Amino acid sequence: MTKAQLIPRQIVIINSPMEETNAMLTFGKPFYPLAFWTLQSNPEQAHQQLIKILNRIDRSRHSWAADWLLSQLENSFCQSDPRLVQNLWGLTFNNPLGLAAGFDKDGLAAGTWASFGFGLAELGAVTHHPQPGNPRPRLFRLPQDRAGLNRMGANNQGAKVMAKTLQETWARHPRTIPIGINLCKSKITPLDAAALDYVESFRYLKDWADYFVVNVSSPNTPGLRDLQATEQLEPIIAALQAENGGTKPILVKISPDLNWSDLADLVQLAKTYQLAGIIATNTTISREGLKTQILKATGKDIREEAGGISGMPLQKRSTEIIRFIWQQTGGQLPIIGVGGIFTPLDAWEKIAAGASLLQVYTGWIYEGPWMVPNILQGLVAKLEEHGLSSLSEAVGCENKQGVGTRE
Structure with missing residues (x-):
């Protein structure tokens, strides 16, 4: 052909x-x-x-x-239905389905994501210092598992360049959906200087996005996940909130590989520092249950390949964590659910467990762009099925009403 x-x-x-x-x-x-x-x-x-x-x-x-x-x-x-509108942090989301971080690392396509029907888009991960990322090949598809494997290493042009890109983008036309920016620690920055690294990125970018995410959960930056420990994360959050002065919603993105005790500590920290919410979850380093045994592109055992797994293998675990956070906070801390969303039922399951918003990446790759209207239409059908008049009524409904998620 x-x-x-x-x-x-x-x-x-x-x-x-x-x-x-x-x-x-x-x-x-x-x-x-x-x-x-x-x-x-x-x-x-x-x-x-x-x-x-x-x-x-x-x-x-x-x-x-x-x-x-x-x-x-x-x-x-693009789909429009008032029942899908979500209002959080003084922002209006015309629908709950967003593009996850990692797809548009430098914000080069920031002005186009609304045209694909997304209700939000998260750019990055971006670091204060530009960095090339890890050696190639570093991005793989696992079609047997409907999954992705990435060890990109937060390759990006740096916060200063992204700020210029977004300034030019929004000068051409105003943004029509909320835009988030995912902040990551620069690889060259030592862990004990992480707080200032995050703050310096935020200073460049704070005028060009609607919310910000502290990424301490990527498995592809050495030592980064150590920052999820509350004693390491607390100074980062404190420094960002001091710089922020309450002007922008700040969330934290967490790993699916945390144990329940560490997750509970992190949720408590989020409440103490009045974070706007939690994104659950990043990619997993687990290889449990994968059908793929040998990565075709390298010829190596999948268990020997570094990087994070996204897509279907993450689906159950990310939903369990969403449910745990909702229960720990009584539904008072907004959650963005991400991991293994392919169908309307997948999306509904995460909303019913407690997610107010959703993000997709791997599912969008496999299902194609028609995934967005399909999921949104399916969510409206679910609202009608359960006699609910708005998506906000559905958030955490399995915890409140015992509504089934795989009906």
Whole structure:
């Protein structure tokens, strides 16, 4: 096959990145994004090319062609239903489904994510110092497990460059959905200087996003997860809150590999320092239950491969943690649920367990961009099924009402 054929709701195999680019720019039928070529070839190369294309479209959005492309995206993927609106931290989310951190590390496509139907998008992870990340290959698909393996190492151009990028983006057009930024410690910064590293990133970026996330849970920055210990995390949160002065919501993103006692301590810290919420969860270092035994790209046993697993293997654990946090806080601390969301039922399960908002990454790769309207329509159907008039009524409903999640 020498040309990609655009077929709604069907993934087709394309032979080269150039064919994929041509397919996207042709746009003869509903959008087929570059990201879904990644199962066939180099995931990172395809991902980078998609971001470049979206950045080019956004920078030329006032041209006829780019305006038409964005309108086609919106017609295909955007859904509007007042029952899905969530109001948190003085922000209005038109729907609860967001793009997770890791997809748009430098904010190059920040102005386009609303056109895919997302109700929020989280950029980064970004560090104070620019860094190249870990050696390649470092991004893999595990199709047998409907999962991803990444050991990217927070490759990004640094907070100062992201600030300039976002300043230019929002000068072209105002943001139409809440935008978050995921802050990570620079690899070269020692752990005992982590607080200042986070604060310096925040200073650059605080005017260009709506909420911020303290990432202390990526498995791909040496020592980073040690900062989840309350004695390590407390000075970081205290320094950020002092710099913030209550102007921006600050959340913390946690690991699925924490034990219940450590998780309870972290929840208490979040309450003590009046954090806006918790994102549950980041990727897992567990290899338990994987169908993939040998990573085809390297020929090595999956248990010998460093990095975090995302997608379906994370689904159950992330939901259990959401439920635990909701129960520990009586539903008073907002939770963004992420991990293994592929279908409306997956999304509903996390909301019923206690998540007010959701984020996707791996599921979006596997299911395609139609996943967004499919999930949103499915959530409306679930609200109707349970006699609920708004999504906020559904948050934590299994804890309050005994509503089943896999009905």
